[in-house]
Amino acid sequence: MSDTHAQSVAYVRDTFIAEQAPPTREAGAVKWLRENLFSSIPYTILTLLALFVIWQLLSGFLPWLFGGVWTADSIRGCREVLDGARGGCFAVLTERWNQLLFGFSYPSSQYWRPTLALVLLFVAVAPVLFPDLPRKLLIVTLLYPFTAYWLIWGGTILVPLVALLGVVVGYVAFTYAERRGFAIGLLAAVAAAAVVWWMGGLAAENGQFLLRLTPVQSRDMGGFMLNMILGTVCVSLSLPFGILLALGRQSKLPIIKILCVAFIEFVRGVPLITLLFVANVVLAYFLPPGTNFDLILRVIIMITMFASAYIAEVIRGGLAALPRGQYEAADSLGLDYAQAMRLIILPQALKISIPGIVNVAVGLFKDTTLVSIISMFDVVGMIRGPILASTDWNGVYWELYGFAALLFFVTCYGISQYSQWLERKLATDNR
Amino acid sequence: MTSVPDSQSDGSGGFRPSMLLNDTRYRGLTFQFVALVLIIFLVGWLGMNLVSNLAAAGLNISYDFLDEPAGYDINQALIDYSSRSTHLRAALVGVINTLLVAVLGCITATIIGVTAGVLRLSKNWLVARLMSVYVEAFRNVPVLIWILAIGTVVTVSGANPREFLTRGGAVEPNSELILGAFALTNRGFYAPSVLLGPGWIAVLAALVGGIVGALLWRRHVRQTLFKHGKLLPGWPAWAILVLPALVVQLVLTPVSLSMPDVASNNFNIQGGTLIGKPLIALWLALSVYTGAFIAENVRAGILSVSRGQTEAAAALGLRPRRIMNLVVLPQALRVIIPPLISQYLNLTKNSSLAIAVGYADITATLGGITLNQTGRAIESVLLLMLFYLVISLSISAVMNVYNASVALKER
Numbered sequence: 001m002s003d004t005h006a007q008s009v010a011y012v013r014d015t016f017i018a019e020q021a022p023p024t025r026e027a028g029a030v031k032w033l034r035e036n037l038f039s040s041i042p043y044t045i046l047t048l049l050a051l052f053v054i055w056q057l058l059s060g061f062l063p064w065l066f067g068g069v070w071t072a073d074s075i076r077g078c079r080e081v082l083d084g085a086r087g088g089c090f091a092v093l094t095e096r097w098n099q100l101l102f103g104f105s106y107p108s109s110q111y112w113r114p115t116l117a118l119v120l121l122f123v124a125v126a127p128v129l130f131p132d133l134p135r136k137l138l139i140v141t142l143l144y145p146f147t148a149y150w151l152i153w154g155g156t157i158l159v160p161l162v163a164l165l166g167v168v169v170g171y172v173a174f175t176y177a178e179r180r181g182f183a184i185g186l187l188a189a190v191a192a193a194a195v196v197w198w199m200g201g202l203a204a205e206n207g208q209f210l211l212r213l214t215p216v217q218s219r220d221m222g223g224f225m226l227n228m229i230l231g232t233v234c235v236s237l238s239l240p241f242g243i244l245l246a247l248g249r250q251s252k253l254p255i256i257k258i259l260c261v262a263f264i265e266f267v268r269g270v271p272l273i274t275l276l277f278v279a280n281v282v283l284a285y286f287l288p289p290g291t292n293f294d295l296i297l298r299v300i301i302m303i304t305m306f307a308s309a310y311i312a313e314v315i316r317g318g319l320a321a322l323p324r325g326q327y328e329a330a331d332s333l334g335l336d337y338a339q340a341m342r343l344i345i346l347p348q349a350l351k352i353s354i355p356g357i358v359n360v361a362v363g364l365f366k367d368t369t370l371v372s373i374i375s376m377f378d379v380v381g382m383i384r385g386p387i388l389a390s391t392d393w394n395g396v397y398w399e400l401y402g403f404a405a406l407l408f409f410v411t412c413y414g415i416s417q418y419s420q421w422l423e424r425k426l427a428t429d430n431r
Numbered sequence: 432m433t434s435v436p437d438s439q440s441d442g443s444g445g446f447r448p449s450m451l452l453n454d455t456r457y458r459g460l461t462f463q464f465v466a467l468v469l470i471i472f473l474v475g476w477l478g479m480n481l482v483s484n485l486a487a488a489g490l491n492i493s494y495d496f497l498d499e500p501a502g503y504d505i506n507q508a509l510i511d512y513s514s515r516s517t518h519l520r521a522a523l524v525g526v527i528n529t530l531l532v533a534v535l536g537c538i539t540a541t542i543i544g545v546t547a548g549v550l551r552l553s554k555n556w557l558v559a560r561l562m563s564v565y566v567e568a569f570r571n572v573p574v575l576i577w578i579l580a581i582g583t584v585v586t587v588s589g590a591n592p593r594e595f596l597t598r599g600g601a602v603e604p605n606s607e608l609i610l611g612a613f614a615l616t617n618r619g620f621y622a623p624s625v626l627l628g629p630g631w632i633a634v635l636a637a638l639v640g641g642i643v644g645a646l647l648w649r650r651h652v653r654q655t656l657f658k659h660g661k662l663l664p665g666w667p668a669w670a671i672l673v674l675p676a677l678v679v680q681l682v683l684t685p686v687s688l689s690m691p692d693v694a695s696n697n698f699n700i701q702g703g704t705l706i707g708k709p710l711i712a713l714w715l716a717l718s719v720y721t722g723a724f725i726a727e728n729v730r731a732g733i734l735s736v737s738r739g740q741t742e743a744a745a746a747l748g749l750r751p752r753r754i755m756n757l758v759v760l761p762q763a764l765r766v767i768i769p770p771l772i773s774q775y776l777n778l779t780k781n782s783s784l785a786i787a788v789g790y791a792d793i794t795a796t797l798g799g800i801t802l803n804q805t806g807r808a809i810e811s812v813l814l815l816m817l818f819y820l821v822i823s824l825s826i827s828a829v830m831n832v833y834n835a836s837v838a839l840k841e842r
Contacts, residue, residue: 036556043555050557183462255463259470269823270816271780277798277815281808285484286477336455366573373575373786380575401580405572412571 064088064398074392092396093403096387100403103222103377104386110154110214114225117151120144121232129418145236152221152229154213162200166193182338218296222377224407226296230378231365234303238364239357241304242311243350247341249312250319260312267309272367275302280374299371307364314356318349351426358419362412369408379404481809496805497522503800505791507707518801525796526818532713532792533779539718540778541771544725551730562726569723574781577720582712582788588615614691620711621691624704630685637675644671709790713782721778725771732767733759765837772830776823783819793818 024030037047067087071094072078078089093100102111124144127137146160170193178185221229248260267275279298287293322345330340350357372381383400387393393400451461485491497519504514508524509531551562569577614621645668652663680686689704736759744758785792786799793815802811 036554039554043553046550046553046555046558050555050561053561054557253459253463256466259466265824266820269820271783271794271819273783273786273794274798274812274816274819277802277808277812281802282812285481285809287484288480289483289487362571366571369573369575370784373784380573380579384579397580397583401576401583405576405580408573408576409568409571413567416571 068399070094075394075396078396088399089396090399092387092393092399096382096393099223099382099387100379100400101223102225103220103382105220106216106222106225107214107220110216113151113154113213117148118228120147120151121228129422150213152216152225153218154215156204157211157213158200158204162197162204165200166196169193169196182336218294221296223382224379224404226371226376226378227365227368229296230300230303230368230371231361233300234307234368235361235364237300237304238307238311241308242315243346245308245312246315246319249316264309264312267306268313272303272306273370273373275306276370276374278302295374295376299374299376303364303368306367307360310360310363311357314353314360315349317356318351318353319345321352322349354426355419355423358415362415365412365415366408369404379407492809493807494810496801496807496810499805501801502804505796506789507710507791518797518805521801522793522797522814525791525793528710528790529779529782529785529792529794529818532710532717532782532785532790533775535714536717536721536778536782537775539714540721540725540774543718543722544774545729547722547726548729548733551726552733566723566726569720570727574716574720575784575787578713578716578784578787581716581719582709585708585712585715618705619708620706622704622706623688623690626687626689628685628687630683633679633683634676634686637679641672641675644675645669707790709785709788712788713785713790716788717778717781720781721774724774724777728767728770728774731770732763735766736762768837769830769834772826772833776826779822779826780819 021027025034038044063086065088067082067085068090069078069081069087070090072081072089072091073095075089075092078091082089098108098111102114106114120140121144123137124141127133127135127141143164146164149163150157150160170189173192174185174189176185177188245260245264248256249264251257251260276299279302280295283298283302284293326344326348327340330344335343369378369380371378372384375381375385377385383404387400388395388397451457498517500515501518501521502514503521505512505521505524507528509527510520510524512520512524547562547565550558551566553559553562613623648668648671649665652665652668655661655663740758740762741754744754749757782792783794783798786795789795797811798815802808805811
């Protein structure tokens with residue numbers, strides 16, 4: 001081709017021009033800056049505004065953070081050390097560290113117990129969170145509630161042991177009786193577990209001193225530990241209840257449906273704080289005279305009710321999102337309701353619901369701070385009550401609120417990042 | 432399966448009791464019956480406990496306490512209230528205060544949320560990152576901590592009213608006020624208040640008339656466009672909206688403003704209206720907290736409209752503003768509005784934390800002081816729940832109507 005042109009036109013270039021570097025404004029950092037920060041006049045103004053805001057924030061925050069005092073015995077001590085310079089009084093955190101984490105009446109010689117329970121919590125949830133881990137670790141997860149109860153509340157090991165035994169016996173009874181139908185299996189499991197618990201209760205009465213840890217009363221729980229206890233217990237308990245409520249709401253049986261709808265709408269319609277008022281001042285009226293539930297148990301009941309209504313709505317969304325074909329396929333295989341739900345519907349519906357469930361869990365964990373309003377001493381309650389009210393630390397707001405905010409931020413942000421990771425991992429639609 | 436009926440498959444066989452458990456036609460009835468009996472027993476048991484507990488404590492269920500004098504003061508009340516008013520009146524003040532902070536909070540949260548949501552999608556890297564930090568910081572920290580922290584900021588800010596006088600000097604005493612009308616003092620935020628003189632009804636009527644007229648003009652514009660293909664200008668709608676009320680106001684001047692005034696009193700600001708610090712703190716905290724959630728909803732809504740829609744509209748020759756108004760927004764709003772309304776609901780419910788900054792909402796009056804003073808725990812908490820339930824159910828009713836009206840009409 002080029003030969004023909006060589007005769008018909010005066011000049012044809014037959015070599016490439018050497019590659020040149022792009023103009024400086026179209027390459028590297030300059031190009032990035034031009035495209036992302038200064039692409040037009042309004043954007044430039046926005047960028048400058050943003051820079052100004054960042055400067056304002058950092059110029060206030062960094063000297064406060066890095067100029068802070070970490071050892072002093074009171075706010076006056078801090079002021080002496082600072083001597084007018086700008087800096088935070090972080091000494092309150094070091095001095096009240098244990099109070100912030102464990103509350104003010106958990107026996108200090110026993111701090112290792114909740115700490116160990118926290119470490120074990122990570123081991124126990126790991127196999128649930130990461131499906132690639134060996135399945136045998138699930139045994140740790142199964143044992144965890146009983147271990148954690150024993151570690152945190154103390155007392156003889158017989159109590160959690162009997163509880164565990166009841167669960168195991170119930171499970172065995174269920175597997176044997178399930179052949180005669182799911183409902184009968186469930187009944188058999190409950191009956192067997194109840195018998196074991198009743199007999200075990202008698203045994204535990206007599207064996208008070210077997211492997212005994214110093215018992216700690218519920219009212220002595222406090223600090224961030226209380227938030228963690230309430231958060232984990234209520235989220236784990238509300239999942240099964242939420243599933244049942246969601247199934248009930250989707251059910252074709254009118255009475256069950258009405259009951260579930262009424263419960264869900266009622267609980268979702270009132271703020272958590274009113275339910276906590278119920279736990280604090282009203283619930284006792286509805287229990288048999290003479291029973292003395294401790295406050296933490298009443299609060300757990302109410303928060304679990306609250307969370308299960310929200311989780312039920314999330315799971316209902318997951319159930320509704322499943323194509324009808326899945327229900328019909330289960331029917332056509334001849335599965336009964338319990339089998340269809342357990343084997344076909346719920347695994348898929350729960351997978352769809354994961355982001356929503358995590359949202360509810362994060363929201364619930366944040367809401368555990370509300371117990372400070374009914375004068376329980378969680379981390380916010382500790383800050384508002386004993387610490388800020390003491391003459392030593394009255395006035396140290398930012399360090400304390402910042403610390404509490406940081407604790408929650410790390411936990412909640414971690415959970416939501418995990419949920420996004422899991423969503424990507426579980427995504428089966430090959431888009 | 433044991434549940435497979437052997438001879439009853441045609442439904443003509445006799446009824447045996449075992450079919451109540453094994454036959455799917457009757458099993459549902461059995462389950463419901465059992466559930467109903469269990470629930471009745473549970474409720475009955477709780478009721479019996481309640482009766483015996485009340486009898487043991489010498490109490491009864493009675494709402495008479497609502498008519499007794501409350502005996503406590505409320506720092507911010509929109510209706511007449513003194514410590515001699517009844518508990519019912521106190522509860523009413525609380526209701527109004529709750530609604531006030533909820534409405535104010537919803538408005539500002541929407542503004543903050545929409546701005547942050549749009550800016551987070553901005554191509555400006557710095558602004559988008561800044562907004563991400565804002566959203567994550569507020570979404571992942573409990574609202575109670577934000578309310579307390581912002582409450583502390585608001586409490587320590589603001590100067591003594593006397594300082595306005597000393598700084599402003601004798602000649603221009605009000606010069607230190609922001610725009611001559613607003614002042615942040617250690618008591619709260621002073622703003623001009625609206626005084627309704629005789630004849631303010633006329634202004635209101637003119638305003639309503641203006642709104643109706645503006646809507647009619649827009650309809651007229653649309654009809655002429657569809658019938659004759661002629662596009663009339665849109666600005667007369669605004670003129671029709673504003674002018675009648677403005678004329679009535681200028682002629683009769685029934686509505687006037689009361690300006691905060693430093694000079695007339697040495698110790699306090701006179702005139703204007705005082706927005707108390709608790710209200711400001713709660714309002715601000717709820718707005719920025721809920722704004723972070725709304726920002727995420729807005730972002731999701733905008734992202735849900737596929738790029739193809741914008742490109743198709745551009746290919747049809749629509750101008751950018753019309754693309755936004757006619758193509759993108761209607762589709763994005765369908766996604767944004769339902770979660771937006773549930774955020775409003777959340778904000779209203781979160782306003783029950785007012786007690787943490789000392790704002791007298793319904794939870795603080797009825798569920799707090801009244802409950803503690805009278806000891807009427809069951810009645811107070813019941814009324815409190817009823818109030819929130821009514822609000823929630825009415826908001827979800829509105830939401831259902833809206834959802835039905837914008838739902839995709841398929842096939």
